[in-house]
């Protein structure tokens with residue numbers, strides 16, 4: 139945590155810049171003019187979970203996880219590029235990434251995940267950031283949580299993201315970054331990887347919040363600023 143403390147002024151400036159710019163984005167995502175990316179920086183691969191016929195978790199009110207994942211990822215990509223960090227997405231529209239030969243639901247799911255792994259593997263020097271929404275049988279649970287792969291650098295990145303998400307968006311969120319169990323994408327990539335569960339669709343307050351432009355912009359600003367700071371201060 140010492141390093142985090144030392145970096146706070148830089149981070150704060152980056153966050154303010156990202157937040158200010160995110161507030162300028164109209165509700166539809168608008169392309170920023172991109173800053174010149176620093177040579178040698180990793181490329182952030184933003185992975186909006188699910189998509190198309192696989193809506194992921196669906197709230198009791200019918201809100202599908204996949205659309206929220208996509209919206210948060212698109213906003214984060216724009217801000218990362220603005221901050222000079224290369225960023226790409228596994229999907230940019232509301233589609234499943236399965237191959238045409240997959241026919242059953244389970245074949246499509248497996249094919250979709252394999253294609254995401256294949257996409258990440260052809261990106262030079264990638265850092266995977268998968269975006270999801272959480273769901274539980276009881277509505278009282280809330281709060282974003284970040285999970286990390288076993289690969290080098292993943293835990294530190296997840297802890298930084300968890301700390302900033304909690305501090306900036308929800309000081310009552312005491313969740314800790316956690317090692318992922320059985321997350322296919324994190325287990326099948328050799329690069330640093332984290333999965334951000336942005337909040338619980340089973341919690342009515344958080345379900346409403348996650349759908350607002352204002353909260354999505356703040357979330358994207360925190361993700362982009364933290365990623366920019368972590369990935370540029372490693373060298």
Ligand SMILES: [Zn+2]
Pocket residue numbers: 187188194195203270271
């Ligand atoms: Zn999900």
